[in-house]
Amino acid sequence: MNIMKKLFLSILLILPFLSIAQNYCGTLQTEEQLTWLRDFQANYTGSDFRGGDTYYVPLKVHIVGTDEGTGYMNAQTVMQDICDLNDKFAATGFHFYLFEGINYINNDDYYNHDWDDGYLMMVNNNVANVSNMYFVNDPVGNCGYFSYGGDATAINNDCGGIGNSTIAHELGHFFSLPHTFYGWEWGEPAASDQEEVDGDNCNSAADGFCDTPPDYAPFRWNCSSPPDYTDPDGVEFTPDGTYYMSYSNDACTDKFSEEQMDAMRGNLNGPRNNLSDHPAVTFTDVDSTALIAPEDGAVHQYPNYTVLKWKAVENAEGYVLQIAYTPTFSAVKYDIFTTDTFFLATDLAAEFNYKWRVKVLGEANTCEPAGNYRTFETGAEYLSAIDENNLVFDQFIVYPNPTNNTEMLHVDISSAVTKDVLLQITDMTGKVMYAENYKIATSKQTLNIPVQKFAEGIYLMHVSDATNIQVQKIIITK
Numbered sequence: 001m002n003i004m005k006k007l008f009l010s011i012l013l014i015l016p017f018l019s020i021a022q023n024y025c026g027t028l029q030t031e032e033q034l035t036w037l038r039d040f041q042a043n044y045t046g047s048d049f050r051g052g053d054t055y056y057v058p059l060k061v062h063i064v065g066t067d068e069g070t071g072y073m074n075a076q077t078v079m080q081d082i083c084d085l086n087d088k089f090a091a092t093g094f095h096f097y098l099f100e101g102i103n104y105i106n107n108d109d110y111y112n113h114d115w116d117d118g119y120l121m122m123v124n125n126n127v128a129n130v131s132n133m134y135f136v137n138d139p140v141g142n143c144g145y146f147s148y149g150g151d152a153t154a155i156n157n158d159c160g161g162i163g164n165s166t167i168a169h170e171l172g173h174f175f176s177l178p179h180t181f182y183g184w185e186w187g188e189p190a191a192s193d194q195e196e197v198d199g200d201n202c203n204s205a206a207d208g209f210c211d212t213p214p215d216y217a218p219f220r221w222n223c224s225s226p227p228d229y230t231d232p233d234g235v236e237f238t239p240d241g242t243y244y245m246s247y248s249n250d251a252c253t254d255k256f257s258e259e260q261m262d263a264m265r266g267n268l269n270g271p272r273n274n275l276s277d278h279p280a281v282t283f284t285d286v287d288s289t290a291l292i293a294p295e296d297g298a299v300h301q302y303p304n305y306t307v308l309k310w311k312a313v314e315n316a317e318g319y320v321l322q323i324a325y326t327p328t329f330s331a332v333k334y335d336i337f338t339t340d341t342f343f344l345a346t347d348l349a350a351e352f353n354y355k356w357r358v359k360v361l362g363e364a365n366t367c368e369p370a371g372n373y374r375t376f377e378t379g380a381e382y383l384s385a386i387d388e389n390n391l392v393f394d395q396f397i398v399y400p401n402p403t404n405n406t407e408m409l410h411v412d413i414s415s416a417v418t419k420d421v422l423l424q425i426t427d428m429t430g431k432v433m434y435a436e437n438y439k440i441a442t443s444k445q446t447l448n449i450p451v452q453k454f455a456e457g458i459y460l461m462h463v464s465d466a467t468n469i470q471v472q473k474i475i476i477t478k
């Protein structure tokens with residue numbers, strides 16, 4: 001192996017470690033913000049809520065990319081995260097479910113944000129009556145945080161991978177829990193505020209839970225070599241690294257305490273009972289899907305126009321489509337949540353062998369494995385004039401085009417036979433900007449599409465029935 005190649009490989013190996021955030025958690029709770037918890041703890045008589053009930057909790061996932069729509073957190077990983085999260089919360093009775101798909105946001109200021117922009121990201125995008133979670137590249141230098149002002153959690157993409165405990169930790173904050181070392185975030189507290197090993201002051205010191213032992217470690221530590229401390233009584237101890245609300249390494253943590261779980265249930269049934277203001281949700285089993293097109297091993301696909309289709313699955317809430325460079329799907333080109341049963345890839349490399357597969361999501365169920373994959377190969381030739389010859393409709397005229405983003409876009413359309421169609425407008429990354437169902441008749445009709453909120457750029461309008469897709473390029477100017 002030549003030196004340049006070696007150097008390149010070692011840079012690739014080092015980079016993921018360099019990009020790990022410096023701080024584990026940026027959540028700073030004040031006593032003022034713990035008012036509800038302190039009151040709950042003062043009146044705590046034991047398990048009011050251990051009924052074995054399942055509480056379905058709506059989780060709104062926002063995946064933030066750059067202005068150009070790059071850098072998205074892998075949707076497939078997020079689906080697995082929700083599965084893992086439900087394992088971690090199993091003893092609480094909480095079952096998190098993906099609320100109305102994934103919201104993709106393109107914004108450089110949110111992608112790498114400071115506190116002010118993180119707050120703006122949340123107030124501008126939060127969905128009401130759900131737990132909002134934002135996956136970003138840099139949440140103020142942390143692995144994650146819960147914001148009281150923004151009432152949402154932000155997760156660093158690098159800390160949100162498979163097996164992480166950041167997500168469970170931040171949701172612990174969302175449901176009122178302080179760190180097990182509460183009080184040490186700002187330096188050493190007064191001796192009277194340091195929790196003692198004998199439990200004398202467990203009600204008033206630190207997190208106020210008597211079944212979480214003293215913890216004075218406000219930094220990342222590994223449970224195989226825990227730090228040593230001495231409490232105000234002179235008793236030596238090491239903290240317990242198995243709590244999600246501690247700062248021990250992800251692999252060390254595996255639980256919330258009984259009192260922590262009671263507090264979260266009390267919080268969900270109290271100040272957060274708006275989370276149940278939704279139609280009832282159930283766990284739905286779904287089958288895997290069958291891939292339709294392109295056929296396995298297809299060649300000469302257009303790099304800028306490859307349509308992938310798969311069969312609709314009964315009871316499916318959505319699909320995660322992946323187009324990968326490698327058979328293990330460790331390196332993906334597209335990884336996107338969609339409620340459609342097709343996807344138009346417009347940004348593939350020429351003369352490349354891709355692998356693709358689809359994972360089916362059921363209601364409250366993101367845990368089904370992805371189906372088998374197929375391969376296809378792109379050719380050297382690009383499609384220059386998209387569509388035109390493949391006429392599904394007798395008439396399909398979009399005007400004015402180019403259009404400016406202060407006016408309506410009009411579509412004159414008719415079909416040889418009456419058919420139900422889905423009209424969608426996507427940006428060039430495949431993000432759906434507009435979607436509406438129409439019934440197309442044999443006589444000409446004019447559809448009026450609002451594009452006032454669209455940024456300047458090139459978009460694709462897709463009109464599809466059960467078997468065909470027709471696409472037109474739209475240009476929006478200012």
Ligand SMILES: [Zn+2]
Nearest residue numbers: 025027169179
């Ligand atoms: Zn924290």
